[in-house]
Amino acid sequence: MANAPLPQPRPLLRRLLENGTLIGLSDAELVDRYAATRDQETFAFLVTRHAPMVMAVCRGLLGTTADAEDAFQATFLVLLRRIGTFPVGPSLSGWLYRVARRVSRQAHRSEARRRRRELAFQPREAERECEFERSELLSLIRDEIELLPERYRAPIVLCDLGGMSREEAAALLRCPAGTVGGRLARARQRLRDRLVRRGLAPSLTALAATLAADTASAVPADLIHRTIGTATRLEAGRASLVGAISAEVAALMEGVKYPMLHAHWKSATAALLTVAVTSAWAFVRHAPIQPPSPPAHTTQALASKAPEAAKQPDATQVREPNVERFQLANGLKVIFQPIAEADQVALVVLYSVGENHDPAGRSGLGHMVEHLYLTAAAGDEKARTVEGVASRYPTGSNGQTGDRYTVLATTFPAKNLEAELKDAADRMSDLKITAADLDRERSRLLEEVANIFERSPALAALNHARELARPAPAGGRGGGLPEHVRAITVEEVTTHWRRYYKPRNAIIALAGAIDPKMASRAIKDHFAELPTGEAPPTPRKFGPLKPGATRELAIATFRSANEPIACLAYLAPRPGSELYAPFLVLISRLWAGMDKLGAGPAFPFPVYFTPLDDGTIVAVSAPAPHGETATQAFTRLEAFVAQTLGPELADRDLTAARAQLGPFLGLANVPTSMLARNPYGVAFSLGRREQLGLNSTQLDRELESVTDRDLRRAIDMVFSPKRHTAAFISPTK
Template sequence: MPRLTRRTTLAAAAALAAAPAAAQAQAQAPAASPAATPPDRPLFGAKQWQLSNGLRVVLAENRRAPVVAQYLFYAAGGAEDPAGRSGVAHFLEHMMFKGSPNVANGEFSRRVAREGGNDNAFTSRDVTAYFQQVEASRLPLIMRMEADRFAAAIIPADQVESERNVVLEERRQRTDSSARARFQEAFRAALWGPQTWPGRPIIGWEDEIRAITRDDMAAFYDRFYAPHNATLVVSGAVDEATLRALAEEHYGRVPARPGAARDRARAPSAPHEARLVRREPTAREALLIQAWIAPSLTAGETRHALPLEVFAHLLGSGQGSRLHAALVETGLAVSAGASYDGEAAGETEFMVYAVPRRGVEPERLEAAVNATIATLLQDGPTEAEVARARRQLSSGALLALDGFGAAPRMLGGVLAIGLPAEVVEFWPARLRAVTRAQVTEAARAVLAAPRHTTGWLLPEAA
């Protein structure tokens, strides 16, 4: 499942914010004056408290519509899979829908659907989360059912094999059937190593999915699905007093129990492979990916995390970015971009990609990418580029306020990896404080270091 964090939640909104100004993207517009900057205030004004069993509860009240969203985050994802059993966290996510003492197999989703709501779950590298969206008066129903499987999921042994087939089919459809998806999976393994926690696929390697047992999933559940390792985030039309009473009534009954926190090996300090070239007969177009091992908000030089977000935006986020100007506008590539997400439990990566225009030699495109990055590292970005990146990113944050699922995803994502809610609540203010010098320093610290992997996906005839 895709990794869902503040940055990925805001990416689309930031793109929308930038779109009206696309025609002026190359203009060297000055930064907004301090007088035009709105006073700093939290994006969501969320309130949080803790139950006696250790469960953290967060409320982001929102009266725009008479609906609520409930998200339950566990601080364990694919990176917590035991050695040789990649895919356990994701497989368990599937099995959590197989019933609990008071909710029969499949009944959870059926009851939510009957109420006109929807529910689902996702597993990322760092978290597993279960969520529902319903009319506000039905909040007690979804809290009661979620608390029931939190306290005592059944994980029926007679359902394991049929669900294993579902997981394997999911892998076939999302990864094995796509040349690009297979390449991206192999690239991540080349960067980090195929058996390291950052290098394993969240869904798991096929042979390891086939080896997962019910005992593996039960052990993962017992180890990580404990109240002190979970965060409940509710957003929508509910007040604090009501939520406090409901949380105590339903989740307060989940017994506290010992459980393990994250205990990962240190991420590799150097790439597993410096270069990866894959030729695929089913690939329709070539793809270049370069990735550097990078710090995050929780590991390494954490002060570089926010400047790296700004750098990724000005380097490769749509029209007006350096890569678009150097590659797309010159006819070398049909698309190009950069990405970085500092909200990770441990080291992360800074990534650049480009799709060459048909007939452009891979060596020529790669040289152009490297030259663009080298120029930026040598001279640094302009003040106007940094200001534009800050404006577009913070505009995305404000637009995200209108998204119903934004608050719980953003808040739950940071809290579940050990970061404070202020990382989300005051992100625009922190972003405005990023300077050109900080962006230049962070870019040089990461992209000038020999800690990267270059990968090419090439059509068979290339």
């Protein structure tokens, strides 16, 4: 399992043990604290509190294997993405239990992993029978635990699986120890009664012993360190998992179908987890299969664009098997790909309308439409909150806005396809925006933009460097200047939606468990009669690039942010440019070498590039050691770029580029099982490649013909020290 350097976990754990202010807090209080401060120690405390229970669940199904450790990490990284987006009682134990179960089941279903375990350990027949009987009993017990009401599930999860005493559980649940004891006894009795109905009759003592056996093994300290370290880096750089976690952990996060809407990586964004991010000003909330980077503008972050770079997928050219396309008379383009092993469907609606299409030249209108598109009333559906959207789509939803595009996406069971297509058609034709909707989303948008520009050095450095490299039109700001956002009216946002968010500017991409004939019929039924809409207005031009421009700021930050961050931003070539193929090889080199930049509590994902979002910026960031000036930090980053990009072209460069970029640029054959775990990534990638006019076959030929001379030219034209902008952001004292 590959892991980037960790931010000195042992001192962190020592601080946690010495931090008496956290010990007495309930999980709900810790979640509120973390949502407000993004304090790494608060999240680390949640991990250490629930680690024994989560590990017990993972080992119960997977045994003492690397798979169990992968499932353990994935469970807490799911929590990191989702924290603050769902209601929390006194304890998170029930929620974590369910997620750990789902992650472990996903790992258990992996045929490759089963084969690996069978080769690594072949027990005697009697041992296999004994282990099978025990695992079957434990599986039945855990199934029944998941069905218990929360008041009974929490005590049994905390005490019998988490190894807590009744007094410890009582302190966490905010009730007397006697109450915990009573609920624990009733929970065990309920479990026994349910098992009896299944033909088993364990005594209560045997039942408790069976559960307790799962807690016998301690959680490896190194595993806790790695999990906390990974979470720290992801929270600092928001949603880029590439290089931070193994492909196995990323795949588990993809496959578990956890709720992905409006997760609190708002201050950063969201990669892996991974496409993580958004380009110029995209707020990503759900992640397709895409390596990249730390997001920059995100209202929700999902999950994961999980590139399985470590697995090195076949780098032969993909011919988009089973992909079908058609276009309706009103201009709506449709593209879909059935996936044999999928049990979910991803519906992605993409518009060629974005942040730069406000006729008045303001910033923020595009993002406001995106917010309201997801939450306002439409057709027969009433207005809904962010939490309501998350509840409706527990396997994921996403909204993001770039400079010149908008994406709205949901994932759901295949049986709901007809109803979801109707809802999508209603949101394209019958959206009912009210003043209450606008007020609600205005405050959310203002908060999100403040988070990424003013409260985290990591995000502020990235976004200010980007603003210098690609200034927002008319002096605006990605996501919206506060004065622009506050001035938007219901009439303006309604008119903008009514004119442009229509079929002629839209692509519908579907992937997953779909029947092509049924999907085609349903799309025609619901969308064919919708009005065409107007062509989008001419996008506002970006401000002039000022190579060498720098910006130094001190900002009031989240309490956990304590290091200055330096960032260099470069303009990336567009797909179709003669520089694009060699540029992708250089990006692959930067990703491979980014561990050299070091790591720290506020360190973002060091190399930021998101090819399927706007893809116009490359950013390289690193924390500044104590005493290092802005000029010294910029010089150090320039040296890293020069040294990493300097070697002559080798065959391995092309192999690495295809492996890292192939799954989302259409350059590699991805196993069906991987596609089935992430239908959103498939649909998003299909839709964005269509929008961008990205020809995968042509790009593959261009990569094959890249020469060392091409690399030298791309270095000079893109990564020359004279071509970047820079930002140095430090927390106020």
